[in-house]
Amino acid sequence: MRALLNQRLLTLAVLAVIISLLPFVFPSSYYFRVASLVWVSALAAIGLNILMGQAGQVSLGHAAFFGIGAYAVAIGPTHLGIPPWAALLIGAILSSVLAYLVGRPILRLKGHYLAIATLGLGVLVALVISTESRWTGGPDGMPVERLTLFGWRVSGSYTWYWVTGALLLVGTWIALNLDETPTGRAFRALHDSEVAAQVVGVDVARFKLQAFVIAAVYASLAGSALAFMNGFINPDQAGFIHSVELVTIVVLGGLGSVVGSIVGAAVLVTLPQALTVFHEYEHLLLGLIIIVSMIFMRNGIVPSLSGLFLRRARS
Amino acid sequence: MTILKATDIGISFGGVKAVDGVGFSVSPGQILSIIGPNGAGKTTLFNIVSGIYVASRGTIHIADEDVTGLAPHRLAARGLSRTFQNLQIFQRMTACENVMVGRHLREKCSLLPALFRTPSVTRQNRETRAAALDLLAYVGLKDVADVPAGSLPYGACKRLEIARALAAEPRVLLLDEPAAGCNAVETEEIDHLIRQVADRGVAVVLVEHDMKLVMKISDRILVLERGRPLAEGTPREVRDDPRVLEAYLGRHGAQEAARA
Amino acid sequence: MAEFLQFLISGLTVGAVYALVALGFTLIYNASGVVNFAQGEFVMLGGMVTVFASAAGVPLPLAALIAVAASIMIGLLLHRLAIEPARGASAVTLIIITIGASILLRGLAAIIFDKQFHKLPAFTGDAPIDILGAAVQPQSFWVLGGAAVVVVTLYVFLEHTLIGKAVLATAANRLAARLVGINTTTIMALAFGGSAAIGAVAGILVTPITLTSYDVGTLLALKGFAAAMLGGMGNPVGAVVGGLLLGLLEAFGAGYLSSTYKDAFAFLVILIVLFVAPQGLFGRRAVERV
Numbered sequence: 001m002r003a004l005l006n007q008r009l010l011t012l013a014v015l016a017v018i019i020s021l022l023p024f025v026f027p028s029s030y031y032f033r034v035a036s037l038v039w040v041s042a043l044a045a046i047g048l049n050i051l052m053g054q055a056g057q058v059s060l061g062h063a064a065f066f067g068i069g070a071y072a073v074a075i076g077p078t079h080l081g082i083p084p085w086a087a088l089l090i091g092a093i094l095s096s097v098l099a100y101l102v103g104r105p106i107l108r109l110k111g112h113y114l115a116i117a118t119l120g121l122g123v124l125v126a127l128v129i130s131t132e133s134r135w136t137g138g139p140d141g142m143p144v145e146r147l148t149l150f151g152w153r154v155s156g157s158y159t160w161y162w163v164t165g166a167l168l169l170v171g172t173w174i175a176l177n178l179d180e181t182p183t184g185r186a187f188r189a190l191h192d193s194e195v196a197a198q199v200v201g202v203d204v205a206r207f208k209l210q211a212f213v214i215a216a217v218y219a220s221l222a223g224s225a226l227a228f229m230n231g232f233i234n235p236d237q238a239g240f241i242h243s244v245e246l247v248t249i250v251v252l253g254g255l256g257s258v259v260g261s262i263v264g265a266a267v268l269v270t271l272p273q274a275l276t277v278f279h280e281y282e283h284l285l286l287g288l289i290i291i292v293s294m295i296f297m298r299n300g301i302v303p304s305l306s307g308l309f310l311r312r313a314r315s
Numbered sequence: 316m317t318i319l320k321a322t323d324i325g326i327s328f329g330g331v332k333a334v335d336g337v338g339f340s341v342s343p344g345q346i347l348s349i350i351g352p353n354g355a356g357k358t359t360l361f362n363i364v365s366g367i368y369v370a371s372r373g374t375i376h377i378a379d380e381d382v383t384g385l386a387p388h389r390l391a392a393r394g395l396s397r398t399f400q401n402l403q404i405f406q407r408m409t410a411c412e413n414v415m416v417g418r419h420l421r422e423k424c425s426l427l428p429a430l431f432r433t434p435s436v437t438r439q440n441r442e443t444r445a446a447a448l449d450l451l452a453y454v455g456l457k458d459v460a461d462v463p464a465g466s467l468p469y470g471a472c473k474r475l476e477i478a479r480a481l482a483a484e485p486r487v488l489l490l491d492e493p494a495a496g497c498n499a500v501e502t503e504e505i506d507h508l509i510r511q512v513a514d515r516g517v518a519v520v521l522v523e524h525d526m527k528l529v530m531k532i533s534d535r536i537l538v539l540e541r542g543r544p545l546a547e548g549t550p551r552e553v554r555d556d557p558r559v560l561e562a563y564l565g566r567h568g569a570q571e572a573a574r575a
Numbered sequence: 576m577a578e579f580l581q582f583l584i585s586g587l588t589v590g591a592v593y594a595l596v597a598l599g600f601t602l603i604y605n606a607s608g609v610v611n612f613a614q615g616e617f618v619m620l621g622g623m624v625t626v627f628a629s630a631a632g633v634p635l636p637l638a639a640l641i642a643v644a645a646s647i648m649i650g651l652l653l654h655r656l657a658i659e660p661a662r663g664a665s666a667v668t669l670i671i672i673t674i675g676a677s678i679l680l681r682g683l684a685a686i687i688f689d690k691q692f693h694k695l696p697a698f699t700g701d702a703p704i705d706i707l708g709a710a711v712q713p714q715s716f717w718v719l720g721g722a723a724v725v726v727v728t729l730y731v732f733l734e735h736t737l738i739g740k741a742v743l744a745t746a747a748n749r750l751a752a753r754l755v756g757i758n759t760t761t762i763m764a765l766a767f768g769g770s771a772a773i774g775a776v777a778g779i780l781v782t783p784i785t786l787t788s789y790d791v792g793t794l795l796a797l798k799g800f801a802a803a804m805l806g807g808m809g810n811p812v813g814a815v816v817g818g819l820l821l822g823l824l825e826a827f828g829a830g831y832l833s834s835t836y837k838d839a840f841a842f843l844v845i846l847i848v849l850f851v852a853p854q855g856l857f858g859r860r861a862v863e864r865v
Binding site: 180181184185189195197198200202203204 | 386396406426430431437443483
């Protein structure tokens with residue numbers, strides 16, 4: 001118990017130290033940008049990991065919520081005159097309402113049926129976004145007004161590094177909080193055995209829905225942050241490939257591991273940046289790395305490595 | 316006073332009547348055993364009573380309330396708890412966490428305080444853990460409280476399931492083959508455990524193949540054969556019933572047994 | 576009437592391709608439990624290899640044969656190098672591996688071939704045939720006929736050959752199949768090879784109508800997966816019916832309602848079907864054993 005409590009605080013402390021020390025070794029603003037991208041992806045992945053890793057429900061359409069968050073802060077200020085910060089909240093509310101409404105029927109499904117249903121949801125949202133070009137700019141995307149908070153105009157890759165870093169810290173804190181609560185236990189219990197969870201009184205449908213809504217809000221906030229940061233947004237952010245990227249981050253880092261999601265995001269976001277050197281071979285290498293790491297670290301990077309470390313320490 | 320009452324339960328799978336016209340009732344502190352050859356419908360009956368399957372006919376009452384067709388978690392809220400023949404342990408959680416999940420209905424469980432870990436959540440968590448550790452000590456698993464349940468031996472998992480079921484403070488406890496796969500010593504321990512639970516006023520319904528155990532601790536026994544009730548009575552009445560012997564041993568075997 | 580017929584035939588044509596992709600999905604899923612997201616890449620390979628081989632002067636039938644052979648090769652390699660080493664991994668891990676394979680194959684195709692769109696000439700000319708007022712491309716009949724041949728061949732193979740029955744046995748119960756002496760690894764390799772061949776054939780047949788490029792696989796895989804689900808995962812008949820149904824839905828939806836939301840109809844209907852019948856149209860409802 002004590003050890004667990006400390007582990008939670010330790011994780012947060014280490015993350016805070018990393019976020020505040022990295023700028024000292026970054027040679028250019030490009031690095032700040034890439035790191036911010038990592039923080040944003042990690043935020044979305046941590047949320048998805050609550051759904052997939054804790055509650056054991058797969059979502060192949062999660063970029064839909066990312067897209068809703070992103071387009072809320074793009075459309076709200078541009079077309080409706082809503083202040084950017086309010087648009088961010090509206091996006092999160094829209095995402096959670098959508099997750100709540102479709103979650104009930106969708107989460108009754110299991111395994112591959114759940115996968116295809118969430119995938120369908122994702123495709124539908126992405127289609128609406130790229131088709132309703134009057135509002136969204138269609139496939140070309142649309143510009144996003146700068147975020148202004150209490151007169152402070154949030155802009156520049158350096159500023160956004162800190163904003164997204166802080167967001168990630170809060171997101172990590174909340175996800176870690178869940179661990180030692182009845183809700184967190186209910187998530188993990190229904191993952192391992194739905195019937196056993198039910199017979200001790202866990203309302204399985206309710207908790208699946210909660211996990212789905214939490215994951216949707218995380219993705220929505222991450223989407224809003226990315227849209228503000230880039231000052232521009234296009235439908236790819238809501239598309240199937242982005243959904244797959246999010247799932248890959250979660251699984252690559254380690255299902256159920258909050259730290260894993262951050263590591264997974266770091267790998268999957270920086271890798272293509274590093275691989276641009278190889279330009280033509282980028283996709284080839286990315287695919288290869290995904291396959292190889294999933295074969296040799298099938299539980300994900302963080303659980304596999306910490307397992308190895310523990311075995312070493314014991315022997 | 317009857318706490319659980321099942322009347323005229325029936326269900327069929329693809330035309331096969333797995334359970335057909337079975338009823339029973341049990342009072343607080345009483346141990347009712349349901350026995351019968353493999354495929355008699357014992358586990359199916361449990362699955363119906365605990366709300367996992369929906370019966371095609373019949374009614375179930377808990378303390379005079381009609382609970383027919385209610386979802387398992389709603390039945391749990393009305394004081395019904397159970398264990399499983401094929402273990403349903405939360406493998407990736409520790410033994411202690413398994414039992415803590417059993418306390419689910421005794422905990423306040425709202426989302427926002429959990430997300431921000433308010434002091435009350437921490438306090439409640441401490442209480443739940445203490446209660447879970449007590450139960451683990453009760454079933455003799457205190458030493459492995461923080462071991463992942465997936466790595467526990469079979470017998471320990473059996474007792475862990477009982478502890479988890481008890482954590483809900485049930486009024487009715489359904490035990491599906493709690494002694495299966497256990498050695499003589501472990502069976503003895505489970506025997507004591509069940510007796511103690513019943514003595515605390517819990518109504519126990521037991522499905523078990525270990526006849527020695529059943530004969531020893533049951534107040535009443537219900538015998539099923541091919542989904543239908545065959546006999547019901549005290550252990551002595553059931554043991555001497557020729558129909559029961561025949562169902563278990565066949566006509567020839569029953570004659571042998573009668574001669575012996 | 577002519578319009579209706581037009582939509583019907585174009586729906587069946589596209590649907591036949593979806594059906595073949597779904598069939599490929601089902602074959603691999605049944606033999607190995609893997610949902611192969613690289614299924615669309617086989618279709619891409621079938622089209623692309625044929626295009627480039629025939630551009631290099633190889634006669635079309637031979638080019639098609641080379642394309643099928645190349646796809647089978649890739650299918651076998653996928654099984655041997657990516658799926659077999661990950662044996663026993665969780666379903667979602669295996670899905671990620673096949674997604675990785677799909678990215679890899681797409682990248683490979685972009686390097687070996689190019690990133691342009693390519694067309695094959697129609698097998699028997701472009702002159703539309705008039706059927707009750709509907710103008711039908713001759714290639715549609717090639718697609719429908721080809722798909723029918725594949726389905727019948729597969730059926731005969733599964734039901735009337737020893738190896739086919741071994742595949743069915745493996746699908747029904749992998750452990751039991753192994754216990755009666757079936758080499759399930761070989762069966763899985765066979766499923767990957769066969770499924771790659773089916774995908775390649777679909778790609779070759781449809782390229783004269785829809786064009787092909789290195790990245791056509793993703794959407795096809797989604798549609799094929801959806802069709803397989805619609806029919807009930809693991810049911811070959813369901814896969815074919817699901818594919819045709821999906822094609823018809825798209826064609827009629829695009830024709831009568833809105834062409835911009837063509838892809839939406841398919842997924843909307845799938846969501847509704849899953850809400851009403853959570854096991855797909857032809858799937859059996861499983862009773863959970865506890």
